[in-house]
Amino acid sequence: MSEKQVLSLGNRAESRKDRVIAAIARRTDQRAIILLLVVCVVALFVDTTVFTAYGATLSFIALTGLLALGLTAVILMGELDLSIASILAVSGVVMASFDNVAIGIVVALAMGIVVGIINAFMVVKIGINSFIATLGTLFALQGIAFVVSNEEPVRIGDSQEDIEAGLAFGDELIGPFTPRVLLFILAFVLIHLFVSRMRAGREFYAVGGNRQAARDAGIPVNRRVFTGFMISGFVAALGGVINTLELTTADPTAGGTLLLASFAAAIVGGNLLKGGRGSIFGTMIGVFALGIMTVLLKFQGVQVDIQQIFIGGVLLLAVITDPASVRDVAQRVRVLFTEFNKTASASRPE
Amino acid sequence: MSAAHKREKGRNMRINRKSMMAAGLAATAALVLSACAADSEEEPVAEEGAGEEEAMEESWTVHALLPQGTDQPYGGTYLPPMQEAAEANNIELTLYNSGYDGAQQSSDCEIAVAAQPDLIILWPAVGDAVTPCLQAANDAGIPVTVTNSDVPAEVQDLTAAYTGPDTYGQGVASAEIMCDIVGDEEVGILQVNGATGNSTAIDRRAGFQDTVAANCPNVTILQEEPGDWGAAPSQEAVADMLTAVGPENVDGIYAADDTMVAGAIDALKAQGIDPAPLYITSIGNTELGNPLVLNGELDGTVFQSSSWDGENAINMAVQVLNGEIPEDRALFMPDVKVTAENADDPAVAPEW
Numbered sequence: 001m002s003e004k005q006v007l008s009l010g011n012r013a014e015s016r017k018d019r020v021i022a023a024i025a026r027r028t029d030q031r032a033i034i035l036l037l038v039v040c041v042v043a044l045f046v047d048t049t050v051f052t053a054y055g056a057t058l059s060f061i062a063l064t065g066l067l068a069l070g071l072t073a074v075i076l077m078g079e080l081d082l083s084i085a086s087i088l089a090v091s092g093v094v095m096a097s098f099d100n101v102a103i104g105i106v107v108a109l110a111m112g113i114v115v116g117i118i119n120a121f122m123v124v125k126i127g128i129n130s131f132i133a134t135l136g137t138l139f140a141l142q143g144i145a146f147v148v149s150n151e152e153p154v155r156i157g158d159s160q161e162d163i164e165a166g167l168a169f170g171d172e173l174i175g176p177f178t179p180r181v182l183l184f185i186l187a188f189v190l191i192h193l194f195v196s197r198m199r200a201g202r203e204f205y206a207v208g209g210n211r212q213a214a215r216d217a218g219i220p221v222n223r224r225v226f227t228g229f230m231i232s233g234f235v236a237a238l239g240g241v242i243n244t245l246e247l248t249t250a251d252p253t254a255g256g257t258l259l260l261a262s263f264a265a266a267i268v269g270g271n272l273l274k275g276g277r278g279s280i281f282g283t284m285i286g287v288f289a290l291g292i293m294t295v296l297l298k299f300q301g302v303q304v305d306i307q308q309i310f311i312g313g314v315l316l317l318a319v320i321t322d323p324a325s326v327r328d329v330a331q332r333v334r335v336l337f338t339e340f341n342k343t344a345s346a347s348r349p350e
Numbered sequence: 351m352s353a354a355h356k357r358e359k360g361r362n363m364r365i366n367r368k369s370m371m372a373a374g375l376a377a378t379a380a381l382v383l384s385a386c387a388a389d390s391e392e393e394p395v396a397e398e399g400a401g402e403e404e405a406m407e408e409s410w411t412v413h414a415l416l417p418q419g420t421d422q423p424y425g426g427t428y429l430p431p432m433q434e435a436a437e438a439n440n441i442e443l444t445l446y447n448s449g450y451d452g453a454q455q456s457s458d459c460e461i462a463v464a465a466q467p468d469l470i471i472l473w474p475a476v477g478d479a480v481t482p483c484l485q486a487a488n489d490a491g492i493p494v495t496v497t498n499s500d501v502p503a504e505v506q507d508l509t510a511a512y513t514g515p516d517t518y519g520q521g522v523a524s525a526e527i528m529c530d531i532v533g534d535e536e537v538g539i540l541q542v543n544g545a546t547g548n549s550t551a552i553d554r555r556a557g558f559q560d561t562v563a564a565n566c567p568n569v570t571i572l573q574e575e576p577g578d579w580g581a582a583p584s585q586e587a588v589a590d591m592l593t594a595v596g597p598e599n600v601d602g603i604y605a606a607d608d609t610m611v612a613g614a615i616d617a618l619k620a621q622g623i624d625p626a627p628l629y630i631t632s633i634g635n636t637e638l639g640n641p642l643v644l645n646g647e648l649d650g651t652v653f654q655s656s657s658w659d660g661e662n663a664i665n666m667a668v669q670v671l672n673g674e675i676p677e678d679r680a681l682f683m684p685d686v687k688v689t690a691e692n693a694d695d696p697a698v699a700p701e702w
Contacts, residue, residue, distance in 0.1 A: 053464030060457045151546040151576065153452070153478040163481070170482050243453050247479040251452040253547050258453070298461050301444035304419060 028270030029282030031318050035268065036289040043296050050296050055176045061291035062184035063239055065284065067255075068262035068269075069184075069191050070235030072283040074228045075266055076195065078208040078275025079123060079130040081229060084236040084262065085255030086141035087115050091240030093145045096154040096250035101162055105241050112237020115141065116230035123229070124222045145252040154250040166248035180242050187235055192280040194231075204228060208275025264311060265290050268318045290314065409440040410469065410671050413462035414497075414663070415455055415483070417475035417548075419447040422579075423609070423636065424656050427702035428498075432660030439668045450545060452476035459483035463490050469667050472509070473498045477549030484508035493670050497663035499549045506679065510670045513662040516682040517550045520633045520652045521557020521606070523685045527650035528558075528604060528631045529566035537601035537629060540591045541574035542584050542614055544606045551576070554606045554633060572599060577610035581638075584613030589620065597621055602629030608639025608651055615647050635688040640700040643693040653686040656702045 043050045050057055067084050074081045091108040098104030115137060122133035148154075156166050173179050195201035206214040207224045215221050239258075244250045269286025271278030290311060297307045414432070418425035429445070436443040446462065448455035455475040462470055463486045470487050472494050474480045480501050487494045488508050498514040500506070528539070541558070544551025555574075562569050572595045577584030584605060592600060603618075605611035611632035615625045625647045632639060635653040642648035662681060669676060688698050 049465060053461070056457075056460040056464035059460050063453060063457070146546055149547075152552060153476050153547050155478060167482055167485060170486075246482055247452060247456055247476075248481055249452070249476065249478040251476045251479055251547055253476075253545070254451065254453050256454075257449055257451045295461055298446065298458065299444075299465055303445065304447040304449070305421060 028272070028278050029285050030270070031321055032269045032282055032285040032289055035314060035318075036285055036292070039289055039293045039296065043292060047296060047299050049299050050292055055172065055178070057292060057295045058176075058181045059178060060295050061287055062180045063243060064258055064261045064265060064291065065287035066184050066187055066239045066242070067236055067258055068265040068283050068287050069187050069280060070232040071262050072266050072269070072271055072278065072280055073191060073195065073204065073231040074130070075271045075273060076204040076208050076275055076278055077225055077228050078211070078273075079225065079228065080134060080273070081119060081232045081236075082131065082134040082259065083115060083119060083137040083141060084232060084239075085259035086138045086145065087112050087233055087236035088240040088243065088255035088258065089250075089252055090141045090145040090148070091237035092244035092250035092254055093149045093154055093252050095241055095244055096156045097148055099157065101157045101165070101245075104156070108241050109234060109237050112233040112235075112240075113230050114233070115237075116233025117226065119233065120226040120229035124225050142252075149250065149252040151252065153252070156244060156248055156250065163248045166245045169242075169245040180246065183238065183242060187238070188280065188284055191231065191235075192284075195280050200224065200227065205276055208272075208277070210276070261290070261311075264315050267315060270318075270322075272322075408671075409442065411442045411444070411465075411467040412436065412469045412471060412664075412667055412671075413444045413446065413465060413467045414471040414473070415446045415448070415458050415462060416473045417448050417450045417455065419445060421447070421449075423702045427656040428660040430660070431657040432664055435661045435664035439664060441664065441667070443664075448475045450475045450548060452479035452547075455479070456483055459486065463487055463492060466490065467492060469671055470494045471663050471667055472496050472501070473663075474501055474549055476547050477502055477552070481505050481508075495663070495666050495670055497666075498659055499553070500680065501549075509679075511666050511676050512680040513666045514659050514683060515654050516680075516685060517553035518557040519682070519685050520654065521554035521559075522561045523557075523652040523687055524554075524604060524631045524633050524650070525558045525561035526565065527652075527687055527689065528562065528569060528602070528629060531631075531649050532566055532569055532602070532629050534568060535601075536568050536570075538570045538572040538595070538599050539602035539604055539629065540588060540595070540600055540614075541571050542577040542587055542603065542605040542610045543574055544576065544610075545578045546576045548579075551579075551606060558604055558606075569602075571604075577605060577613060579607060579609060581609050581613035581616070584610035585617040585620075586613075588614040588617035592617065592621060592623075597623055600628070602631075604630075605632045608632050608634035608636040608642070608648075611648055611651075612638045612642065615642065634702075635686075635693075635698055635700050636702050637700045640688065640693055640698075643688055643690060646690065650687060650689040653684075653688050653698050655683060658683050 067088065071081055071084060091112055094111055095104035095108035098107065119134050119137055122128045123130045156162055169179055171178065173182060195204060203214065203219045203224050206217065206219055207221050211221055243254055265286040266283050267273065268290055269278065269282035269284070271282060293310060293314070294307060297310060416425065420426045420429060433443060446458040448458055452475050456479065470492055472480065472483065474496070477499065484494055484501065484505050485508065493510045494508065496509050496512040499517055500512045501509060543555050559571065562571070573591045575587040575591055577587050588603065603611070603614045605614050611630060615630070618625045618628070630648050631650045632648060633652045633654060635651045639648060639651045643651060666676070666681060686698055692698060
């Protein structure tokens with residue numbers, strides 16, 4: 001018995017190393033980390049303004065990042081939420097429609113949660129694919145934003161004080177951080193803790209990995225899907241509120257460029273669109289990597305279409321270099337070689 | 351405060367800010383620190399050393415915040431003259447394209463202000479949303495000139511000048527053509543607007559509707575929809591409106607630009623309606639619109655020269671950079687009406 005224990009201790013020392021290696025191998029965000037390092041090193045050599053003007057860089061990253069964080073909560077369960085950009089637009093318009101800004105903010109945030117519930121209801125209760133369900137809400141909310149705003153940008157509040165308060169919202173609050181950046185960091189911490197430390201959050205992975213198995217294990221799958229969509233909706237609405245306050249105007253067309261950028265960040269961050277694999281931390285790294293790269297390209301005066309080629313290239317690289325894809329390709333190559341060798345030896349004259 | 355004083359103040363602020371930022375970064379990353387410290391320490395020396403050379407041949411850095419680029423026909427012909435003018439005036443020009451997303455342009459503006467250029471040229475994506483950008487540039491001592499679409503009146507004092515079309519006036523000119531050709535006849539027309547929320551779209555709509563109401567109230571706008579500056583969305587919008595109001599009630603169409611009027615005419619043809627007898631006007635006199643005027647399908651359009659627009663954005667920037675405050679804040683592009691009578695005149699040859 002004791003010998004067994006000694007042996008197991010020896011094994012444990014060895015297996016700890018294995019476990020570390022396995023833990024690193026299990027991480028889904030290595031590619032994002034490598035990309036971030038590469039981008040930072042390039043930026044150091046090319047143009048350090050990306051770092052010295054970190055306020056602008058962080059601000060650029062924060063809005064896309066906020067949407068990407070909420071989106072990740074849904075992606076982890078193997079679902080998609082295409083409505084986030086429209087939630088951002090409509091929440092801003094709804095908020096600006098109230099003379100009292102505080103009431104407007106509360107209503108806008110509540111609306112984000114309600115849209116999340118509607119999305120989840122369609123996915124869970126009616127059984128509509130989340131891509132189609134949220135595509136529907138994307139269009140519906142876009143229309144609502146136009147109707148509510150009378151197809152024009154809507155100024156916040158009813159006084160010059162409200163406008164000035166909105167402008168002040170874009171000022172630095174703690175150190176170099178504006179409220180936008182602070183709320184982004186807060187959202188990251190809360191969602192990360194929820195997904196990694198709380199049981200309900202950890203169950204997102206089980207729901208995304210194998211929904212039936214999760215159900216069999218007693219996980220309330222439907223409730224988790226509802227939670228995920230509510231987080232996504234709330235965070236998108238928060239983005240709309242921040243955007244509207246900073247611009248002092250709600251733009252019914254806002255968010256057009258944010259949807260794909262936030263998906264790109266989540267994918268580059270190592271989140272598997274099929275669900276079950278990924279992390280909020282990975283998304284954060286993905287957001288920073290793509291954000292710093294974009295800001296660097298902007299500082300260099302690179303045209304938008306060329307910027308998109310860079311982002312598209314990085315996205316493809318992230319997908320192609322996914323360990324699972326690489327393993328699949330390696331396996332296929334091995335099979336191909338084995339078959340080729342068999343054929344070659346069979347055709348060789350004895 | 352003169353523009354030169356503002357620039358000097360801005361430069362001092364920039365140097366201070368750089369030092370502070372470098373110090374902050376020292377606490378977080380040694381690698382970044384070394385690069386930043388070198389950057390922030392070396393730059394002022396380089397600027398001082400280059401003082402005499404600069405005096406001999408002054409060069410500037412200008413960031414242009416645009417909502418479109420070569421991805422749009424107008425931007426495609428606006429940019430080359432702008433870039434040529436920039437080169438001729440020793441301006442290092444950095445271009446941004448927000449794709450008509452106000453939030454994106456706001457982020458672009460923060461980046462542009464952080465880059466501390468000598469001047470920012472702004473073409474607002476969403477007119478009402480530019481206040482924070484203008485405020486930030488003003489705080490940093492960076493002068494801003496506006497191109498193509500002006501900013502709202504209440505924030506115009508944060509800008510040095512405007513060059514470009516009189517977007518409201520273009521709507522007026524197109525309405526005047528409509529009123530002229532309609533005469534006293536009672537007619538019903540459809541209206542196709544530009545992208546929702548876009549300041550040019552809002553101004554042209556207002557200019558057209560105000561003028562119609564004042565000059566020819568016998569023209570009734572039966573229905574209006576956005577055509578998003580594109581032929582396909584416009585065609586779809588007109589097809590929907592024809593169905594809604596009944597083709598027999600439609601005597602004409604106003605579209606806020608030639609690309610959209612081409613889509614509108616296609617929608618008429620798709621329903622078997624000959625556009626020639628209808629009263630149709632638009633704005634642009636583009637390579638798409640001018641032939642429509644010549645073949646009689648489009649009764650009139652208003653010439654908008656993209657090359658004038660791009661070139662004068664730089665010319666005005668140079669004027670401001672040289673400390674010459676323009677007497678009139680706005681330099682408007684002439685609104686030339688183009689009808690069958692002058693459509694083949696080389697002076698109004700389409701550019702885009």
